[in-house]
Amino acid sequence: xxxxxxxxxxxxxxxxxxxxxxxxxxxxxxxxxxxxxxxxxxxxxxxxxxxxxxxxxxxxxxxxxxxxxxxxxxxxxxxxxxxxxxxxxxxxxxxxxxxxxxxxxxxxxxxxxxxxxxxxxxxxxxxxxxxxxxxxxxxxxxxxxxxxxxxxxxxxxxxxxxxxxxxxxxxxxx
Amino acid sequence: xxxxxxxxxxxxxxxxxxxxxxxxxxxxxxxxxxxxxxxxxxxxxxxxxxxxxxxxxxxxxxxxxxxxxxxxxxxxxxxxxxxxxxxxxxxxxxxxxxxxxxxxxxxxxxxxxxxxxxxxxxxxxxxxxxxxxxxxxxxxxxxxxxxxxxxxxxxxxxxxxxxxxxxxxxxxxxxxxxxxxxxxxxxxxxxxxxxxxxxxxxxxxxxxxxxxxxxxxxxxxxxxxxxxxxxxxxxxxxxxxxxxxxxxxxxxxxxxxxxxxxxxxxxxxxxxxxxxxxxxxxxxxxxxxxxxxxxxxxxxxxxxxxxxxxxxxxxxxxxxxxxxxxxxxxxxxxxxxxxxxxxxxxxxxxxxxxxxxxxxxxxxxxxxxxxxxxxxxxxxxxxxxxxxxxxxxxxxxxxxxxxxxxxxxxxxxxxxxxxxxxxxxxxxxxxxxxxxxxxxxxxxxxxxxx
Numbered sequence: 073x074x075x076x077x078x079x080x081x082x083x084x085x086x087x088x089x090x091x092x093x094x095x096x097x098x099x100x101x102x103x104x105x106x107x108x109x110x111x112x113x114x115x116x117x118x119x120x121x122x123x124x125x126x127x128x129x130x131x132x133x134x135x136x137x138x139x140x141x142x143x144x145x146x147x148x149x150x151x152x153x154x155x156x157x158x159x160x161x162x163x164x165x166x167x168x169x170x171x172x173x174x175x176x177x178x179x180x181x182x183x184x185x186x187x188x189x190x191x192x193x194x195x196x197x198x199x200x201x202x203x204x205x206x207x208x209x210x211x212x213x214x215x216x217x218x219x220x221x222x223x224x225x226x227x228x229x230x231x232x233x234x235x236x237x238x239x240x241x242x243x244x245x246x
Numbered sequence: 247x248x249x250x251x252x253x254x255x256x257x258x259x260x261x262x263x264x265x266x267x268x269x270x271x272x273x274x275x276x277x278x279x280x281x282x283x284x285x286x287x288x289x290x291x292x293x294x295x296x297x298x299x300x301x302x303x304x305x306x307x308x309x310x311x312x313x314x315x316x317x318x319x320x321x322x323x324x325x326x327x328x329x330x331x332x333x334x335x336x337x338x339x340x341x342x343x344x345x346x347x348x349x350x351x352x353x354x355x356x357x358x359x360x361x362x363x364x365x366x367x368x369x370x371x372x373x374x375x376x377x378x379x380x381x382x383x384x385x386x387x388x389x390x391x392x393x394x395x396x397x398x399x400x401x402x403x404x405x406x407x408x409x410x411x412x413x414x415x416x417x418x419x420x421x422x423x424x425x426x427x428x429x430x431x432x433x434x435x436x437x438x439x440x441x442x443x444x445x446x447x448x449x450x451x452x453x454x455x456x457x458x459x460x461x462x463x464x465x466x467x468x469x470x471x472x473x474x475x476x477x478x479x480x481x482x483x484x485x486x487x488x489x490x491x492x493x494x495x496x497x498x499x500x501x502x503x504x505x506x507x508x509x510x511x512x513x514x515x516x517x518x519x520x521x522x523x524x525x526x527x528x529x530x531x532x533x534x535x536x537x538x539x540x541x542x543x544x545x546x547x548x549x550x551x552x553x554x555x556x557x558x559x560x561x562x563x564x565x566x567x568x569x570x571x572x573x574x575x576x577x578x579x580x581x582x583x584x585x586x587x588x589x590x591x592x593x594x595x596x597x598x599x600x601x602x603x604x605x606x607x608x609x610x611x612x613x614x615x616x617x618x619x620x621x622x623x624x625x626x627x628x629x630x631x632x633x634x635x636x637x638x639x640x641x642x643x644x645x646x647x648x649x650x651x652x653x654x655x656x657x658x659x660x661x662x663x664x665x666x667x668x669x670x671x672x673x674x675x676x677x678x679x680x681x682x683x684x685x686x687x688x689x690x691x692x693x694x695x696x
Binding site: 087103104105106107108109110113114117122125126129143144147148150151153155156158162165166168169171172173175176178179180182183185186187189190192193194195196197199200205206208209210211 | 264265266269390396397398399400401402403404406407410411413414417418421425429432433436437451452453454455456457458459460461462463464465466469470473476477480484487684685687688691
């Protein structure tokens with residue numbers, strides 16, 4: 073069964089321009105693979121900058137702040153102790169715990185959000201089956217075009233990618 | 247661009263590398279048999295870890311009477327070591343987090359090994375309050391959970407701040423270390439066979455290197471760095487408040503939070519140097535951990551050490567200027583009492599020998615840097631001894647003054663955590679690359695191709 077076509081580029085600039093071409097040709101189901109973060113990727117994929125993570129972090133922060141304050145106010149009222157004559161709800165003494173719980177909530181929250189957004193953990197991915205795949209973790213840049221893409225054609229897609237300067241490999245038996 | 251200036255950080259990776267050969271080199275500690283000194287370190291670490299477990303066993307079976315603590319020195323070497331280890335952890339998070347935010351390229355060669363150092367240092371630190379409790383099986387009483395006794399922790403106490411600060415710190419540094427490892431785990435997965443492939447496969451969560459994933463990964467990584475930075479500062483500040491909240495002469499000072507934070511960074515960088523210098527030599531990593539890296543680390547050690555030295559002198563001034571008899575008596579007791587040699591040794595190292603790092607000749611002398619880094623750790627150990635033991639032994643009432651003599655259990659617990667730390671790091675290096683491969687490859691690309 074054929075899973076798709078993997079194309080290898082030797083420079084990130086070539087990868088980005090190939091992504092632009094693929095989008096213009098109407099391809100939708102493909103993935104770029106790289107050994108590190110790439111500048112200008114969103115723009116090449118025709119996406120706006122993804123601000124979901126910073127905003128979610130802010131929301132987690134508000135949640136954590138509320139949790140931290142709730143914990144301390146609730147427990148102080150539930151078991152009131154006169155400690156050194158301090159007011160029962162002496163808020164300055166609540167700052168450290170509130171701060172730590174806020175940070176903890178954001179950190180755990182964005183980590184889980186990252187897993188959710190990237191679909192990880194994931195047991196298998198067809199691109200990993202490509203013979204040249206380990207290269208994209210080191211010094212090559214790959215595009216994996218899924219066979220399910222409406223524009224996919226075994227020879228036309230292949231020659232399009234080759235014309236963009238890529239080495240091409242079919243992934244999965246034919 | 248029309249003209250192409252060499253990147254100012256070009257010499258951070260020295261030698262003739264390609265991405266492939268760089269990856270081969272960086273994965274050597276994991277994939278090749280270890281050099282001979284590795285076995286020695288692991289063996290010593292394992293032996294001391296066993297001794298440590300025995301000392302913990304003795305503590306649990308026979309109780310805290312086996313320790314040297316007494317009244318008024320109820321906080322002995324265990325609290326000294328707790329603060330010392332937590333401080334050592336700080337350099338790892340600092341290198342990872344603050345230097346990420348400041349876009350300092352030289353961190354890339356150092357962050358992995360120092361984060362691992364942080365991880366094992368916090369674990370070592372966390373054992374001390376746990377076994378110091380006397381009834382460690384009840385440790386969960388410090389956590390907020392609904393009990394049949396309807397008791398809650400007292401959140402106006404710095405001791406309960408400490409619990410949350412340390413636990414947040416452990417969680418964030420572990421997440422940070424793990425997140426940084428994920429791309430390298432995927433690389434190791436593709437390069438290994440058998441059980442190792444399964445092991446790295448599970449841990450790498452199926453990371454493929456998808457460019458969109460990288461984008462989100464980077465966003466989370468930078469955010470975590472931004473969050474870890476205030477946590478580092480807050481943790482040692484909170485630890486210092488365990489002291490500063492009390493009225494004991496020598497503790498009741500508002501300068502304590504920055505004092506402890508500066509000391510933590512100083513001792514953390516010293517420990518990082520102690521680890522990185524042999525690592526670089528044994529694994530022949532001179533090309534990626536260059537003399538410039540060591541020079542920068544020495545400069546940060548100097549800067550944070552100067553902060554510590556300044557506060558030593560300020561402490562003397564404050565104790566004199568407050569005209570509070572017990573405070574001033576405490577200062578004189580430190581300088582002239584039976585513990586004076588400890589105090590003066592601390593001053594000699596942390597104020598005196600520290601000044602050598604002003605001079606490039608000393609900073610570039612790797613042998614001196616190594617010796618100094620060990621001395622600085624001893625100096626910071628002495629500082630915690632001065633704060634904890636000397637302050638407690640001489641409080642308000644002459645009738646309650648008492649000296650403190652650690653027992654063999656105290657010393658074994660300390661040497662044991664050192665062994666655990668070394669063993670943990672040795673095993674870490676065998677399983678995970680001590681230098682962040684994906685980041686180094688990225689840096690290499692940035693420096694050479696752009």
